[in-house]
Amino acid sequence: MxxxxxxxxxxxxxxxxxxxxxxxxxxxxxxxxxxLTAPPRTRPPRAASSRALPERERDQVLHHLREPRFADQTPTEVFATLLDEGTYLCSIRTMYRILAAQGEVGERRRQRTHPVYQKPELLAEAPNQVWSWDITKLRGPVKWSYFYLYVILDIFSRRVVGWRVEHAESASQFKELFIDAMEKHEVPRDQLTLHADRGGPMKAKTTALMLVDLGVLKSHSRPHTSNDNPFSEAHFKTLKYQPEFPKNFETIEQARAFCRRLFAWYNQDHHHAGIGLMTPDQIHFGQAQEIYTARQATLDAAFLATPERFVHKPPKPPQIPTAVWINPPKPTEETQA
Known part of the structure; x- marks a missing residue:
């Protein structure tokens, strides 16, 4: 208006x-x-101060600032050093102005640079190809006390292949858990990739040496990038958002008993939206196609009985994924063509 x-x-x-x-x-x-109608304002050039250093003295100041002994020193240090030697050239602020006019104001010390972390791109096309693991805290009986839940997840089937609850985070405790999971699932050498974030137990030397001995390739998330470990993060949310999840656990035995019941339900009865409403066990143990065929037969019968309910096309069950990615690569122009 x-x-x-x-x-x-x-x-x-x-x-x-x-x-x-x-x-x-x-x-x-x-x-x-x-x-809007007024002509643009123009500022007249600022007149040089009568107190400004002449060009000859500015060159002298610049010559001192560029001396080898001052190459890594700030104007403040240069000013103090020259003053102690009985020499005054100009103020510290004037030194900064002279350097700025030459484009030489900047960080002159050697700075630590962080390495460039590569984005993990992992593909699983069957169970026991990529496992993801993480540790989460479970509240203990008093404030600031916790139990620590270790969970190993198969990203293709979403099955919890190993878990344990302990009093602390420890690479040695994870080593026992992981070796036990490998033996139970009979995973051969040079097949599995283990993905984790950059926590202490994940990057520990004990963990790295164990993976080398077992022929397992390790992969890590980028720092402060939770999306690089999405399956473990989503699984912990599923765990802690269950209606029966307690506010805290009085004992570690109570925490273990609760997790035992929860993971049995999760693996055997939880119909996961990310795997075509199958349970993790159905995907992990190769039962998915048979169940998918039975679901399709049920939907076909429903379509034949009441075709008017299905307006656009005959119904189909949710698709079973054939490939699961952590950070799928972006399609290039060649792949799009």
Whole structure:
């Protein structure tokens, strides 16, 4: 509405009436209209100060600042050093101005640079190809006390292939858990990739040496990038958002008993949306296709009985994934073509 009032022609006599009708301030409209029609402001060049250093003295200051002994020193250090030697050239601020005019103001010390971490891109096309693991805290009986839940997850089937609850985070305790999971699932050498974040037990030497001995490839998330470990993070949310999840656990035995019941339900009975509403066990142990065929037969019968309920096409069960990615690569122009 303000734009409409400003656009009215000057001298038309309509400004006051339009401002009253639209409840606008007439003074604001006139001020903004004048600003739009006024010529652009130009600032006259600033006159040099009579106290400014002449060019000869500026060159002398720059020569001192560029001396090898001052190559890694700030103007503050240079000023103090010269002052102790009985030499005064100019103020510290003037030194900065002279350096800025030469484009030489910047960090002059050697700075630590962080390495460039590569984004993990992992593909699983069957169970026991990529496992993801993480540790989460479970509240203990008193404030600031915790139990630690270790969980290993198969990203293709979403099955919990190993878990344990302990009093602390420890690479040695994870080593026992992982070796036990490998033996139970009979995973051969040079097949499995283990993905984790960059926590202490995940990057520990004990863990790294164990993976080398077992022929397991290790993979890590980028720092502070939870999306690089999405399956473990989502699984912990599923765990802690269950209605029966307690506010805290009184003993470690209570925590272990709860997790034992929960993971049995999760693996055997939980219909996971990410795997075509199958349970993790059905995907992990190769039962999915048979169940998918039975579901399709049920839907076909429903379609034949009441085809008017299905407007666009015959119904189909949710698709079973054939490939699961952590950070799928972006399609290039060649793949899109």
């Amino acid at each position: 303000m734009a409409v009032a400003i656009a009215l022609p000057t001298g038309s006599g309509l400004t006051s009436a339009v401002c009253a009708a639209l409840s606008l301030s007439r003074a604001s409209v006139l001020r903004q209209r004048a600003a």
